[in-house]
Amino acid sequence: MDRAYLKDKKRVVVKIGSSTITHASTGNLNLLKMEKLVRVLIDLRNQGKEVVLVSSGAIAVGRTAMGLKEKPRQTALKQACAAVGQAKLMMVYQKLFAEYNQVPAQILMTKYTMINDVSRDNAQNTFRELLNMGVIPIVNENDTVSTDELEFGDFGDNDTLSAIVAALINADMLILMSDIDGLYSDDPHNNPDAVYIDYVETITEELEEMGKGAVTSVGTGGMATKIAAAKIATDSGADMVIANGEDINIISSIMEGQKIGTLFKAHKDDNFKLMDYLQTKQYKK
């Protein structure tokens, strides 16, 4: 599958997982990686593309700031960690953006932002104005007031959130940066025979089964939530790539059409309505 057409993408959402922006050994922020990430995103913006970053990491950052050794399990503790971590995360992003004389914007969303018509319109308007002004919005779930992501893992994890954001703003591209090169036939950390899949035309039930493996100690959703995200993104008309965040510069290479990561092909479903999707049972609560 020739990916040269990816060069023409105009509006891109990039999601960065906790495992990508923190050091596995200590849980501290990987500042070099964040620095590169900010440079790559601003460069895409300088090429005339509209860019949104969905950044995880609030809980992981808050947890290390509070000196907790283990991944927190209780919801209230996760929320407290997120409250500390989100502020710290944005402080670092602001500092890095300032090096290029840019200011990021913070958008924190919950399921209710999306299912309430007024809030959803407000969020959409805010994204539009920010992108018009050339600002790169940095999105995360509002973990301190929302328990959906933390308890149920449905809105939930930022993989789904990034796809919902992509659909909300009519993005034509979604890139999920993870700790793995893309989709395999099974979790390669547990199954050495797992086979790499570089292109997905249609998301079948068999494919969904492949993502049911484990989750890393800092990550949330594993591959299952990335496949769920791919469904939303590709139905809404955005191509999606899952790639390894080890080398952040590959974001530019992906946008240049290089064959990196697993590509899920967009197939605009004319019947796809974000609201219908959000009305499915897990979003009704």
Ligand SMILES: Nc1ncnc2c1ncn2[C@@H]1O[C@H](COP(=O)(O)OP(=O)(O)O)[C@@H](O)[C@H]1O
């Ligand atoms: N079929 C699969 N292909 C690739 N990775 C898988 C698969 N099933 C489970 N995984 C796991 O998903 C992990 C990535 O998800 P996650 O831990 O949530 O990280 P992130 O912070 O990127 O969201 C991989 O490290 C891998 O162990």
Ligand SMILES: N[C@@H](CCC(=O)OP(=O)(O)O)C(=O)O
């Ligand atoms: N909103 C949470 C992240 C949840 C999440 O999806 O994490 P990840 O699997 O690392 O993308 C946080 O900022 O800690």
